[in-house]
Amino acid sequence: MNQFNHVNASTVAEAASLKAGGNAALMAGGTDLLTTLIDYINPTQPATVVNLKNIPNLDYIKEESGMLKIGALARLTDIADSSVVKDKWAALAEAAGKVATPQIRNMGTIAGNLCQESRCWYYRSANNYFHCLRKGGVICQAVPGNNTYHAILGGSGCFSPFPSDTAIALTALGATVVTNKRSIGIEDFYEVLGNTLGNDELVTEIQVAAPASGTKQVYSRYALRKSFDFPVSCVAIVATMSGSNVSDCKIVLGGCVTRPWRVTGAEDALKGKAVNEANAEAVGTEAVKGALALPYNKWLIQLTKTLVKRAVLSLA
Ligand SMILES: Cc1cc2nc3c(=O)[nH]c(=O)nc-3n(C[C@H](O)[C@H](O)[C@H](O)COP(=O)(O)OP(=O)(O)OC[C@H]3O[C@@H](n4cnc5c(N)ncnc54)[C@H](O)[C@@H]3O)c2cc1C
DSSP states (O other): OOOOEEEEOOSHHHHHHHHHTSSEEEESSOTTHHHHHHTTOSSSOOSEEEEOTTSTTOOOEEEETTEEEEETTOBHHHHHHOHHHHHHOHHHHHHHHHSSOHHHHHHOBHHHHHHOOOOOTTTTOGGGOSOOGGGTOSOOTTTTSOOTTSOSBSOBSBOOOBOOHHHHHHHHTTOEEEESSOEEEGGGTEETTEEOOOTTOOEEEEEEEOOOTTEEEEEEEEOSSTTTOOOSEEEEEEEEEETTEEEEEEEEEEBSBSSOEEOHHHHHHHTTOBOSHHHHHHHHHHHTTTOOOOTTOTHHHHHHHHHHHHHHHTTO
């Protein structure tokens, strides 16, 4: 790892100004950032690492007038264990509790989880070995290369799989990402090559409105090694029930997508329907309509379809 200046920011404004100065990287838990520095995955290395963890009062988890508010530095462990979150925002608690290992969840923060860098094995290769499209290069090496775990939905040039568990649950819950400059609906927070944060911007809070009463939530994922692996495919469903029928719902895919991927065709296939085998099968089929398989990742289409079908059935 290169040498760098380490600055303990004591306010959000100070951290934003250091970031805006250029050649500085923000660090929360450091579980993602430090591995990118150790492996030299990026073409340039930051001269300064700005530690956010000394900024006071940014690790809260609270409910205010029916709105869940989570400070950027709240740890994944605390979100997974929070009775407030488990009570009304169960999909988020479930997703936070599925991230990595207890040790990583003890260090990792919600903002770090949302802003973590790609886990595409070409992007992530040491010493910037593959200067890919996502880093300003000209091609996505996954297209002619080994794309076993790459995106089947949302690919447009770059087919990097989307790594964050919590972003998928938060998208289904309709969360808002608050920064030092603005509030952004989470569906507008991501783009194919990363997120939409500006040079002088950092995440300060996540807000989620309380779901309507009678809402059911599910977060389900498939990982190769359940103990700590990233999701190869995952789904979050937030459904409002009317008796045994689903009256409204949001269905969002993660893992084998380039960013949180809302499948509105699948949502339409579920709305107004009872939760049963035939309807769940139809929703699963709709969820992967439009999926584009690269030479080695066709298996993810059937896997995702089945994951969605099982998630729908679990609403019963
Ligand atoms: C072995 C392993 C397994 C993993 N498995 C999973 C998994 O299954 N699911 C999953 O979702 N993740 C997984 N991860 C990733 C892990 O969840 C993230 O590393 C962690 O959540 C990042 O949080 P952090 O606070 O440590 O972020 P950091 O490493 O501190 O930062 C990550 C990125 O976010 C930026 N950042 C941090 N805070 C802010 C902020 N407030 N505003 C703007 N930018 C910010 C940093 O600049 C950096 O680019 C895994 C990681 C490892 C090492």
